Amino acid sequence: MGDVISNAWLIPVMPFLAFALIGLLLHRWPKMSAVVSISAIGASFLLSLLVASKVFSGDPGSIYEMSVRWLEMPGLKVDMGILIDPLAAVMLLVVTTVALLVQVYSLGYMEGDPGLASYFAYQSIFAGSMLGLVVANNFGQIFVFWELVGMCSYLLIGFWFGRPSARDAAIKAFVTNRIGDFGFLLGILFLAIIFGTLNFSDLSARIPEYHNLTVLLPIAVLLFFGPVGKSAQFPLHVWLPDAMEGPTPVSALIHAATMVAAGVYLIARAFFIFSQVPQAMLLIALVGGFTALFAASIALVQNDIKRILAYSTLSQLGYMIMAMGVGAMTAGMFHLMTHAFFKGLLFLAAGSVIHALHGEQDIWKMGGLAKKMPITTWTFVIGALALAGVPPLAGFWSKDEILLGAFAGGFTGLYLLGSLVAFMTAFYMFRLIFTAFFGINNGGEHAHESPPVMTGPLIVLAILSAVAGFVGSPWMGNAFGHYISAPGALHHPANPSIMVVSSLLALAGIGLAWLIYQKQVVPAEKLRLRWSAMHQLLLNKYYIDEFYAWLRKVLVESGARALEWIDLKIVNGAVNGLAYLTQSSGRGLRYAVNGQVQTYAIWVIFGVAVLLAAVLMTVFTGMV
Amino acid sequence: MIGLNHYLLLGTALFGIGLYGVFAKRNAIGLLMSIELMLNAVNINFVAINRFLQPGAATGQLFAIFVIVVAAAEVAVGLALIISIYRQRQSVDINDFNLMKW
Numbered sequence: 001m002g003d004v005i006s007n008a009w010l011i012p013v014m015p016f017l018a019f020a021l022i023g024l025l026l027h028r029w030p031k032m033s034a035v036v037s038i039s040a041i042g043a044s045f046l047l048s049l050l051v052a053s054k055v056f057s058g059d060p061g062s063i064y065e066m067s068v069r070w071l072e073m074p075g076l077k078v079d080m081g082i083l084i085d086p087l088a089a090v091m092l093l094v095v096t097t098v099a100l101l102v103q104v105y106s107l108g109y110m111e112g113d114p115g116l117a118s119y120f121a122y123q124s125i126f127a128g129s130m131l132g133l134v135v136a137n138n139f140g141q142i143f144v145f146w147e148l149v150g151m152c153s154y155l156l157i158g159f160w161f162g163r164p165s166a167r168d169a170a171i172k173a174f175v176t177n178r179i180g181d182f183g184f185l186l187g188i189l190f191l192a193i194i195f196g197t198l199n200f201s202d203l204s205a206r207i208p209e210y211h212n213l214t215v216l217l218p219i220a221v222l223l224f225f226g227p228v229g230k231s232a233q234f235p236l237h238v239w240l241p242d243a244m245e246g247p248t249p250v251s252a253l254i255h256a257a258t259m260v261a262a263g264v265y266l267i268a269r270a271f272f273i274f275s276q277v278p279q280a281m282l283l284i285a286l287v288g289g290f291t292a293l294f295a296a297s298i299a300l301v302q303n304d305i306k307r308i309l310a311y312s313t314l315s316q317l318g319y320m321i322m323a324m325g326v327g328a329m330t331a332g333m334f335h336l337m338t339h340a341f342f343k344g345l346l347f348l349a350a351g352s353v354i355h356a357l358h359g360e361q362d363i364w365k366m367g368g369l370a371k372k373m374p375i376t377t378w379t380f381v382i383g384a385l386a387l388a389g390v391p392p393l394a395g396f397w398s399k400d401e402i403l404l405g406a407f408a409g410g411f412t413g414l415y416l417l418g419s420l421v422a423f424m425t426a427f428y429m430f431r432l433i434f435t436a437f438f439g440i441n442n443g444g445e446h447a448h449e450s451p452p453v454m455t456g457p458l459i460v461l462a463i464l465s466a467v468a469g470f471v472g473s474p475w476m477g478n479a480f481g482h483y484i485s486a487p488g489a490l491h492h493p494a495n496p497s498i499m500v501v502s503s504l505l506a507l508a509g510i511g512l513a514w515l516i517y518q519k520q521v522v523p524a525e526k527l528r529l530r531w532s533a534m535h536q537l538l539l540n541k542y543y544i545d546e547f548y549a550w551l552r553k554v555l556v557e558s559g560a561r562a563l564e565w566i567d568l569k570i571v572n573g574a575v576n577g578l579a580y581l582t583q584s585s586g587r588g589l590r591y592a593v594n595g596q597v598q599t600y601a602i603w604v605i606f607g608v609a610v611l612l613a614a615v616l617m618t619v620f621t622g623m624v
Numbered sequence: 625m626i627g628l629n630h631y632l633l634l635g636t637a638l639f640g641i642g643l644y645g646v647f648a649k650r651n652a653i654g655l656l657m658s659i660e661l662m663l664n665a666v667n668i669n670f671v672a673i674n675r676f677l678q679p680g681a682a683t684g685q686l687f688a689i690f691v692i693v694v695a696a697a698e699v700a701v702g703l704a705l706i707i708s709i710y711r712q713r714q715s716v717d718i719n720d721f722n723l724m725k726w
Contacts, residue, residue, distance in 0.1 A: 595722040598647055605643065 004050045005064045009082045011047050011092060012135060012145075014040040015099075015128030022121040030116035037120035038103045041127050045096035048089070055089040060483045065137055065201060076192045083137030083200060086483035087333065091134040091265055094337050097464070098257035098344045099127040101457035105348050106249045108454035109355055113247075119159060123253070126152035130258035134265065139188045139198040142269070146184070146226065146262060150177045153259050157246040169245035176239040180229015187222030194219075204272040213277060220273055220280035223266075224287075231263025231317045234291040238545055241310040248351030251306060255313040256344035264317065264336050267324045268484075275327065285325025285406075289414045292318030294542070296424040300431075301538040304361045305350050308432050312387065313343055315421060319402055322414060328405025330481045330491065334472045335402055337480075338394035341468050342386040345461035349380035352454050353436065356447040366436035372447040375455045377437045379462040384433055386465040388426035388506045391499070396506075397469035400499050401481075408492035422502050426509025434517040631672030638665035652706045652716040656699060663695045 018040030022033040055062075067081020103123055110119055129148035136142040151174075158170025192198055194215060195206055210216065227233065232240035243254055254260060267274060267284070274280055295314030302308045316339050323332030354361055356373060370377040386393035389400070399422060407415040449455065472480035481491055515521045528535050540546070638661055645658025667688040674684025710716055 596719070598718065602647055605647075 004047075004054050005084050006066065007047065008051050008064070008084050008092075008135060009066070011044045011051070011096070012128050012131035014044045014047075015124040015131065019121050019125040019128060022117055022124065027117040027121070030120075033117040033120045034103075034107055037124045038100070038107075040124060041096060041100045041103055044127070044131060045100045048092040048096045051084060052089040052093050055084060055086055056483060060086060060485070063201075067137055067199075070140070075196055076198075078140035078198060079138055080141055081137040082135040084135065087265075087268055088134050090333065090337060090480075090484060091261070092131065094340045095127065095130050095134060095257045095261070098340050098461075099123070099130075099253060101460055102249045102253045102257075102344065102348070103127075105252075105351070105454050105457040106247075108451045109249050109351055110247060115159065119156075119247070122152060122155045122159070123250075126156060126253065126258055130262065133262055137200055139191060139200075139203075139270075142266065143181075143185060143188055146230065146266075147181065149259055149262055150174060150181065150230070153177075153243070153254055156250040156254070157243045159246055159250065163245065166245040169239075169242040173239040173243050176236050177229045180225045180227075180236050183222045183225025184229075187219050187225070190215075190219045190222065200269065200272075207273055207276055210276075213279075216273070216277050217279055220277040221283065223270060223273065224280060224284055227263030227267050227321065228287065229263070230266075231260045231321060232291075232314055233263075233287050233318065233321055234294055235544070237291060237295065237314050238548060240314055241307055241541070244304070244306040244310055248306065248347060248354055251310070252344045252347035252351065255310070255347055256340040260313065260317055261336055261340060264320045264324065264332060267321065268329055268333050268336075271324070271329045274324070275329075281325050281327065283325070285322050285411060285414060288318045288321030288323070288325050289417050290318070291315070292322060292421045293417055293424075294318075296421045296428070298538050298541050299428045300424060301535055303363055305353065305363050305366070305432060305436060306347070306361055308363070308428060309343070309346050309350055312346075312425060312429065313339075315425060316343065316387070319399065319418065319421070322418065323402040323405055326406045326409040326411050326414060328402060328409065328492075330484050331398065331401035331405045333484050334480050335395075335398035338386065338398040338465070338468050341461055342383040342393075342395055342465040345379060345383040345458060345465050346387065348454070348461065349376050349383060349458055352376040352450040352458065353380075353447070355450055355454070363432055363436040367438075369437045369447055373449045375449060375458060379455075379458040380437065381433060382462045383465050384429040386469075388429055388510060389422050389502055390426075390506050390510075391503050392469065392473075394465050394467070394469035396499075396503065397472045400502055401472060403502055404492050404495050404498050407495070407498060419502060419505055423505040423509045426506040427513050430510045430513035431517050434513055438518060628672055628676040631668060631676075635665045635669040635672070638662075638668065650717050650719055652709070652718050652721075653703075655718065656702045656706070660695060660699065663691055667691050 015037075018037045021036055026033045026036060063083060063085040065081065065083050067079035070078050070080040072078075103120070106119065106123065110116055113119065126149065129145045129152055133142055133145035133149060136145060154170045154174040157173050158166050160166045161170070188198065191203065195203060195210075197203060197206075207216070229236045240255075240260065244251055246254070274284065292315045295311045295318060299308050299311035299315065302311060316335070320332045320335050320339070323329070323335060353366065353369060353373065353376060356369075356376075357366065360366065382393065386395040389396045399418075403415055403418050403422070406412075406418055485491070516524055516527070537543070642658045642660075642662030642665060645661065646655060649655045649658055670684040670688045670691070672684075674681065678684070706716055709721060713720055
């Protein structure tokens, strides 16, 4: 492929340069830092556009790869390189688009924050790490950037580190991710041991011929640990809702383009491994499906606008992972793309609301915002409709493809589960909308529309949320699926009945929310009291956090206690015992040392006499 | 007829007396004298063995003279030490010389 693509390595490098520039020189000038950061990501965006146009005008199977040796040791060679194929090109576009819009939006949202320069520095390195991960051509490089993404999320979630909750959330995100990354690293090391290479092209050529499932299964499961942590799948999902503690644009970035997308992208990138192991695929599908339902049910009762969105992200990520698991890798990536647009939009719009209400996040204290903030409201509604899967918005096409993949792949249970989740999604999103933006409350009467620097990105994302789905629609010949595919990925012809059913379910969810929260046909309060036990369970997120806290208490504290006992009694006891032994034997033996030379002389003579007697005995008995 | 055995017995007896003195005496000067006895017992042995077994050579007698010289030097040093200790502690009882005891 052409010259533009050979410059693709500049895409991740640009934001890194911006980070270095801000960190080293410009940190005293926040405005300047913002300009540098936004121009860098803008340049990456333009380059990505060029690269993508080149890739999507070419042959679907063609790839461009370039690398330099990074480290070499016996049995393992790791490169740093770029791999540009349609999959990477799509991700580059998505990441740069969302990151650019988020940074522009941050100009308005973060205005006047004392840490603005470091905020933009973190944003730059976050975007750069994610882009480096996207273009990586081997597992070693992907792991390096994977960890960098984790570190950046730590920095940004804990950006307002003056607040203890932000600090805790940052640590929680980091630690939870470490658990997943540990498995991921083990998987990578196994690959390195068995195949001696981490390069995607080499591995994808060799793995289909490697039929030893007893080896591939643990590798696939360990590799899946990474996405479970990064893409916040059950049981490592706990960090994502707490990641709300960061500034809202950061949440948008984490939820849409970077961080959580990395896990799904990794599965797509390493699909040639997973698709060889049916058991691992089943596990992936089940984890994804369970997370989708589990998170959607929690989202039904949450009261914090960002928390509802966070659980919906969990649920949608579950969808994507489930799509990967049922073999519909194309559908999963498609949903990742459309989700990036509408979830970025929803978070930025929520940020706009929070900004207007001076930090208020409880949806019951909002209400009537539609009149005061029309742009925010209607872009939010577009995002919610797209998320709910109402045709012809983006979410409809991608969600439909996932449901189709599950149904046609023979996973009827997962198809039903996915449909139920689609219904719940529509319901909780419109519960939020009717309560916060329309509704009978009037908490938002002093709100005002956000400045154009914030509404601009909202409008762009709203347009993308509306139209991005068409690239995967039959009207454009399923262009997305034409380019994004992998060996083992399944494609199914569109099924109109699934489309109709999922649309009807989405509309039914919206209608139910309208009846309960707008028309108050059945007051929400009454429902809450009717199922109060259920409500409590969901409101407390199935007590998973409490369970983990208890688990930590049991495992860590009892482990620590046992180790403390060993340290005090056995290690310390051995040292002290040795000292006591020396001391007491010394105390006993010192009576032999009385300082009288004569006593010593007697002992010497006695010894000589004994030796002499012994010698004489042997001499005489020898003679006898 | 007095033979070698008589001299050796005399030497052994003298050595034994000296040894006893070294063990039992508490007076430092007595100790020195006992050591002197043991040295002289050895001298008797040297001279007697020389006389009876190697009459032509004078090795043993020469050794005896060496021992006498060394013993004289030893007594000189020993007495000097004892006087020095006596000035410090007004005693020549070796039970009092226990500074190095624990």
